[in-house]
Amino acid sequence: MTLPVRKFDAVIVGAGGAGLRAAYELSKAGLKVACLSKVFPTRSHTVAAQGGVGAALGNMGEDHWHWHMYDTVKGSDWLGDQDAIEFMCRMAPEVVIELEHFGMPFDRNDNGTIYQRPFGGHTANFGEKPVQRSSCAADRTGHAMLHALYQRNVHSKTQFFVEWMALDIIRAPDGRVLGVTALEMETGDIVIFQGKATLFATGGGGRIFASSTNAFINMGDGVGMTARAGIPLEDMEFWQFHPTGVAGAGVLITEGVRGEGGYLLNKNGERFMERYAPTMKDLASRDVVSRAMATEIKEGRGCGPHGDYILLKLDHLGADVINKRLPGIRESAIKFANIDPVKEPIPVVPTCHYQMGGIPTNYHGEVIAPKGSDMSVVVPGFYAAGECGCASIHGANRLGTNSLTDLLVMGKSSALSMLDFIKAEGPKHAELPKDAGDMSLTRVAALDGKKGGASVDKTRSEIQRTMQAHCGVFRFPDMLVQGVEKIKACADSVANLEIGDKSKVFNTARIEALELQNLYEVARATMISAEARKETRGAHDRADHHQRDDVNWLKHTLWYKEGDRLEYKAVNLKPLSVETIPPKARVY
Numbered sequence: 001m002t003l004p005v006r007k008f009d010a011v012i013v014g015a016g017g018a019g020l021r022a023a024y025e026l027s028k029a030g031l032k033v034a035c036l037s038k039v040f041p042t043r044s045h046t047v048a049a050q051g052g053v054g055a056a057l058g059n060m061g062e063d064h065w066h067w068h069m070y071d072t073v074k075g076s077d078w079l080g081d082q083d084a085i086e087f088m089c090r091m092a093p094e095v096v097i098e099l100e101h102f103g104m105p106f107d108r109n110d111n112g113t114i115y116q117r118p119f120g121g122h123t124a125n126f127g128e129k130p131v132q133r134s135s136c137a138a139d140r141t142g143h144a145m146l147h148a149l150y151q152r153n154v155h156s157k158t159q160f161f162v163e164w165m166a167l168d169i170i171r172a173p174d175g176r177v178l179g180v181t182a183l184e185m186e187t188g189d190i191v192i193f194q195g196k197a198t199l200f201a202t203g204g205g206g207r208i209f210a211s212s213t214n215a216f217i218n219m220g221d222g223v224g225m226t227a228r229a230g231i232p233l234e235d236m237e238f239w240q241f242h243p244t245g246v247a248g249a250g251v252l253i254t255e256g257v258r259g260e261g262g263y264l265l266n267k268n269g270e271r272f273m274e275r276y277a278p279t280m281k282d283l284a285s286r287d288v289v290s291r292a293m294a295t296e297i298k299e300g301r302g303c304g305p306h307g308d309y310i311l312l313k314l315d316h317l318g319a320d321v322i323n324k325r326l327p328g329i330r331e332s333a334i335k336f337a338n339i340d341p342v343k344e345p346i347p348v349v350p351t352c353h354y355q356m357g358g359i360p361t362n363y364h365g366e367v368i369a370p371k372g373s374d375m376s377v378v379v380p381g382f383y384a385a386g387e388c389g390c391a392s393i394h395g396a397n398r399l400g401t402n403s404l405t406d407l408l409v410m411g412k413s414s415a416l417s418m419l420d421f422i423k424a425e426g427p428k429h430a431e432l433p434k435d436a437g438d439m440s441l442t443r444v445a446a447l448d449g450k451k452g453g454a455s456v457d458k459t460r461s462e463i464q465r466t467m468q469a470h471c472g473v474f475r476f477p478d479m480l481v482q483g484v485e486k487i488k489a490c491a492d493s494v495a496n497l498e499i500g501d502k503s504k505v506f507n508t509a510r511i512e513a514l515e516l517q518n519l520y521e522v523a524r525a526t527m528i529s530a531e532a533r534k535e536t537r538g539a540h541d542r543a544d545h546h547q548r549d550d551v552n553w554l555k556h557t558l559w560y561k562e563g564d565r566l567e568y569k570a571v572n573l574k575p576l577s578v579e580t581i582p583p584k585a586r587v588y
């Protein structure tokens with residue numbers, strides 16, 4: 001069957017912060033831009049970002065991009081590539097001011113400049129003391145940002161395809177990427193979106209874990225599609241657990257609460273972070289705080305009848321500060337924990353929050369894959385930005401506020417690379433291979449034809465429970481080995497999913513099954529990469545190898561779907577203009 005083809009200069013999959021920032025840059029330049037999204041653009045997960053966007057504006061005292069860079073390298077536990085980190089930190093002030101000019105309603109200081117709050121791991125003068133670097137709009141920063149960017153796109157005439165799900169990447173025989181196949185949810189029709197350049201901005205896959213702050217749409221689609229297209233995935237073992245998800249519900253309570261002066265308590269009423277991170281205390285980086293909390297709980301100092309959570313106290317900030325700076329948090333705590341934080345502390349636990357790894361790119365947003373011994377060969381026509389991409393800015397652990405910065409910087413940077421590429425391509429589109437739609441048609445036909453297959457719900461929760469139990473905040477060697485077996489054992493079910501409803505119009509069962517096939521690739525890559533890495537670094541904490549091992553493991557993991565093959569590539573320790581920040585012990 002030949003599929004209908006729609007042609008654009010640029011095809012962008014994803015309408016979160018990264019996709020919208022890129023789409024705007026391209027449509028503003030007069031290009032014909034398609035932007036596909038499973039949900040209405042302003043419902044993308046970026047809308048949930050609370051705490052803010054990091055940039056050394058220096059509005060609240062002296063700050064410098066070089067200090068921001070130092071914090072990011074240290075936060076990454078030296079796994080981040082220092083060229084990409086320098087690029088992001090240098091560009092950050094410019095893209096935040098740009099966003100302000102797009103109409104972003106930032107909180108203000110009395111003198112009219114943007115208000116900035118302190119955030120975990122962000123310091124002045126190379127680790128000396130906390131600095132105020134997070135620009136925010138109360139605790140609804142992502143919401144404000146997404147709306148500002150969406151409106152820009154409407155103005156510049158980006159063509160949105162809302163409630164369309166991209167299914168597979170189309171590659172030419174020489175490997176270049178020519179676009180995607182996509183399914184229209186309203187009709188069930190499948191169409192080819194051909195672009196001279198294609199950008200993935202599909203967000204994270206935090207739903208591989210049973211307890212997650214991520215939206216239900218964060219199923220790792222782009223990452224799964226990339227793996228199926230034969231491109232490796234980078235550093236998938238590194239997942240950030242946010243210290244403060246509401247116990248039981250997983251809903252996020254921003255680190256901004258601790259930035260504004262909130263702190264954590266164990267069942268004895270002790271501010272235990274003073275023991276784990278004497279300088280930064282509750283504002284140490286997220287992996288450090290999450291592990292401290294998990295340790296308190298494990299050693300019997302957790303709170304509540306089962307001793308299984310920690311308390312986040314903020315009532316001492318007073319109702320005025322809470323209502324002005326943290327109104328959404330108050331609402332979430334009342335709704336999801338039945339607690340009013342103006343009066344009582346909120347019960348919290350570490351919850352999966354962010355994927356540091358993803359589709360390998362350079363800081364221009366170009367997707368790179370090894371060819372023989374050359375580890376940085378560009379896949380022509382293919383770009384990735386935002387949480388699904390791995391530039392690698394965040395290395396083994398991301399600092400709070402650095403993802404929104406990454407969306408703006410990498411969204412813009414990848415769009416500028418695409419612009420050059422599209423111009424060089426000239427007016428004509430490449431010829432599509434005859435089998436362009438086959439992989440997607442086969443997958444959908446298999447679902448439609450299947451009788452007596454596996455349940456989508458059961459398979460998904462089996463994967464999520466396995467990831468949570470075998471690959472969480474602390475990782476144990478025997479559990480990881482078992483985890484690999486368990487995840488591999490899910491392959492059969494994933495390949496033989498059955499949906500009861502075979503209709504075409506708004507068939508969400510079919511969508512969920514297709515998403516699950518992507519989620520599975522993400523989970524499998526994670527478990528196998530984690531089992532193989534025999535050290536503790538950033539968010540990857542192994543009980544049997546308790547130290548960071550720079551001699552053997554200062555390198556990025558690359559996982560290939562084919563044969564679960566692993567390769568490794570060197571970390572780039574060379575920044576663009578400043579000196580290398582050499583690895584040292586990471587203490588806060």
Ligand SMILES: Cc1cc2nc3c(=O)[nH]c(=O)nc-3n(C[C@H](O)[C@H](O)[C@H](O)COP(=O)(O)OP(=O)(O)OC[C@H]3O[C@@H](n4cnc5c(N)ncnc54)[C@H](O)[C@@H]3O)c2cc1C
Pocket residue numbers: 013014015016017018019036037038039041044045046047048049050051052053054141142164165166167201202203204213214215217218221222252254353354385386387388400401402403404405407
């Ligand atoms: C609760 C919460 C709070 C956070 N707070 C902060 C914060 O304060 N500061 C910070 O820096 N970071 C924060 N983060 C992290 C940050 O918000 C995310 O990393 C970032 O927003 C991801 O943006 P994105 O553009 O990459 O993807 P998303 O915003 O997740 O958007 C993904 C887009 O891809 C589309 N898509 C996905 N798959 C497909 C497909 N198959 N076909 C078509 N479209 C598809 C979706 O519809 C969506 O439009 C937070 C994260 C969470 C979960």
